[in-house]
Amino acid sequence: MEIPVGIENIIYLDNAATVYPKPLEIMDNMIDMYKKYGVNPGRSGFDLCLIGGDLIQSTRDVLTRFFGGSDPDRLGFAYNASDALNILIYGMVGPGDHVVSTVLEHNSVIRPLNHLKRDGIISLDYVPCSADGYVDPDELASYFRKETKLVVVNHASNVTGAIQPVAEIGKRCKDRGIYFVIDAAQTAGIVPIDVQHMGVDALAFTGHKSLLGPTGIGGFYVSEQVTIRQTRAGGTGVKSAYPYHLEDYPFRLEVGTNNVLGIIGLYLACGYIAEKGMSNIYNHEMALFAPLQAALSNIDGVTLHGTTQLEHRLPVLNFTVHGQDPADTGTLLDVDYNIATRTGLHCAPLIHDHMGTSPRGTVRMSVGPINKQSDIDAAIEAVREIAAIARK
Ligand SMILES: Cc1ncc(COP(=O)(O)O)c(C=O)c1O
Known part of the structure; x- marks a missing residue:
């Protein structure tokens, strides 16, 4: 080339779009560690494989703390925020449900929701925002109906930059027993997030923006009170004789071999952000x-x-x-x-x-x-x- x-x-x-360049201490160490530990973690019992598995678990721990979560097994990895949002959205709603979202959303929220609406599965409202890009929590709550199952809100817009009052929105969702998901693609790594304090039931993040990791890694955190239906199935490396995908976390929503390089990158990036x-x-x-x-x-x-x-x-x-x-x-x-x-x-x-x-x-x-x-x-x-x- x-x-x-x-x-x-x-x-x-x-x-x-993506943070560039990434701090060299993250990128160089990531490659060095991958060179050393880049086997398929969780598949075998040899030492290297166990170290790889520990690295993945440590990254779940660090990111769970980062997002104010309580159970590291409910921190799952995906390709990016779009992938994570698909897993969450398709796993949370069913026929007859109503979903409320906002005009600030990225296509990674708009398109899955529009597909579900087009296919006659959900009804859907996009709540407007003020002229400068902020959603009013009370106005958003005025869209709630008895069938409203899910609210999805962009934590911060990639267009206006506005950071939404998600704790206020979370409170209104909690009062009505409605699931609340935030798209933290733009905020993870640069804006403090505490899912418990903010009343967030699930969040999606991407690794390559302010989390300062590489592309191709992202994920979600899902709180204990939420059930996410499995929409994918495949290898987990354990219980291979079982004919179905495992229902327990962290396997429940992850399929196949994890992006070890990307996960190591996130591990190092979290350390870098904590240090700075x-x-x-x-x-x-x-x-x-x-x-x-x-x-x-x-x-x-x-x-x-x-x-x-x-x-x-x-x-x-x-x-x-x-x-x-x-x-x-x-x-x-x-x-x-x-x-x-x-x-x-x-x-x-x-x-x-x-x-x-x-x-x-x-x-x-x-x-x-x-x-x-x-x-x-x-x-x-x-x-x-x-x-x-x-x-x-
Ligand atoms: C607000 C928002 N949501 C979702 C995404 C999708 O992130 P990714 O492309 O990493 O899946 C982006 C990326 O630009 C974004 O800005």
Whole structure:
């Protein structure tokens, strides 16, 4: 494969898609450990296999603590948040159930729910949000009916960056005995999560964003009071003579050989985040984000979309340049300035309908842990120049 020239000097502002680059101490150690322990864990009794199994169990322990859970066996691994959300959603609802979700959702929630609705299994409501992207818990609760079984809410939007008041929503779900699932794809690793305190029955996470692991690993935490129907079956490495998939956790919702490399990555990444301090990482990102937002809001011909407040939000900025297709703005940033952003609908079409930015979407700049002030300065200057040319 040919590596394009200039790639080393990329100014990467697409961290909401995946954090890049990942801290080297995580990536290098992950590969070293995989070289050493990369056998198929839980399948045999030789020492290496037992160490591999222990590593997986330790990662369940660490992530369970990370999310405020109580039983590490209920922390399961999947490919990513989309996979985990499919396992949770399909395993929680049945014929006649009503589901409430929001216009902020990613397609990893919208599409499974829409499929279930299209197939006549569930009825479904998407609750609107305020102009700046926040859901009102009371308004959400006003959609509850006696058949409402499940509420699925995006903890923080990959478009607006708004962090939703999930503890308030959880309280309302608990009062009505409704299952509450959060999509923590954008928040896991950067926003404190406590499933017990927040009344969350299940959460889905992905490993490659703020959890700072590699792609291809994610998962879920499921609290004791929830029953998730099994929708997949296969090998577990134990009780091979049993003709059905095991019902006990952690096997219940996992099939086949785990992503050992990815799980080791998550184990190391959790250690890295604990050492740096999650709030320090968040504060670093927001300290870069605040001047970026302030500067872009003052550029003639640039419109910001979503929230502009600096609290209860992630460092994700959406904007459009007047008279310019967001895709073209993204191309100019890439080709002329070597700045990586994302353009379009960001897999979250309903929020763009809501913000009035459909069908072309927005340009998204998202700050990550490795960004520095010079990246922000370069981005501000680039948008200033692009907007000036667009005004002519
Ligand atoms: C809010 C949200 N949910 C779900 C996902 C899906 O994550 P993954 O692609 O890792 O499955 C994303 C990814 O961008 C996201 O931002």
